[in-house]
Amino acid sequence: MGLNYSYEIFMPPRNVGKALNRLAELAPRDRDTPPLRVTLPGGEQVTVPFTSNFKSEPVDCSANGTLELDTSIAIGVDDTVREFFLHDSHRVDEQGRVPVGYIYLTVRFSPAWHPDFASLQFTAASSSMSRMFARSASVRTAFTDLTAATGGVCCVLDTEDDTFDICWLNGETFSGETVPGARFPRFHDLVAAWHGPVE
Secondary structure: OOOOOEEEEEEOHHHHHHHHHHHHHOOOOOOOOOOEEEEOOOOOEEEEOOEEOOEOOOEEOOOOOEEEEEEEEEEEOOHHHHHHOOOOOOOOOOOOEEEEEEEEEEEEOOOOOOOOOEEEEEEEOOHHHHHHHHHOHHHHHHHHHHHHHOOOOEEEEEOOOOOEEEEEEOOEEOOOOEEOOOOOOOHHHHHHHOOOOOO
């Protein structure tokens, strides 16, 4: 079994469409993936340049449940991205970014443990990508920026141990704080601190 590190963003369910549209803007421009239509709870429809379980047929999530997407996003190149990911075959775009994917996205619209918030979990596809997730400031910034731009309340990094690294909380970036930790002994305490719902 390899490493499966992930960034998880929490936001009000009504913000998921905005997050998916923003994610589509971050997709590499040279992808030839057919557009995928997704129907969200409440009937909102979004179109994204990704696949769902590697298929491009329309996906209906109007009855809640989960949404699975196979994504690729453009990430700024820093030393860690260069070490773990950048190869001769990868082209850096005019903004100094390189396409990273697949990154597997699971959207849970109303998880039982925090039903007022949706969860967007972005999981690395390989052990090498997982290590890059954990060490790259550029990757971390990509996910905290996505959280900020789409009304998220929290973003954590899961490195498959007993703690989660808090990256973003209530409009502020965090570094060096975990849950469990001194400030948040349990994940429940972190959820209780979320300001929201946030537009």
